[in-house]
Amino acid sequence: MKILIHAPWAVKSELEDLIFEKVKAFDTYISGITKIDVFLKTKVTTMPNAKIAEIRVNLPGNQVFAEGHAETFESAVILAAKRVKKQLIKRHEIAVEKRVDLEDIRNQ
Secondary structure: OEEEEEOOOOOOHHHHHHHHHHHHHHHHOOOOOOEEEEEEEEEOOOOOOEEEEEEEEEEOOEEEEEEEEEOOHHHHHHHHHHHHHHHHHHHHHHHHHHHHHHHHHHHO
């Protein structure tokens, strides 16, 4: 699994460690992850000093994407990671249900 961090500035090692810690856990929820891209951005919005973290997880034939907005990059990364985790768990549950349905069809 390849993890890439995209930011228009040098990322602090503490933030980098947090990102790697959060995204490495995705492998426990679903297998087959080929690449994870993390994008760090700042944007002028209604929230002053808004920090944005976007996480894109590449699976065979699919992608999972989520973003988080917060006052710090750390909080934005944590929020985005929670959203990705929720999507990965849902995909895993759907895949397990499909496998069970296929086994029922085969056993009939």
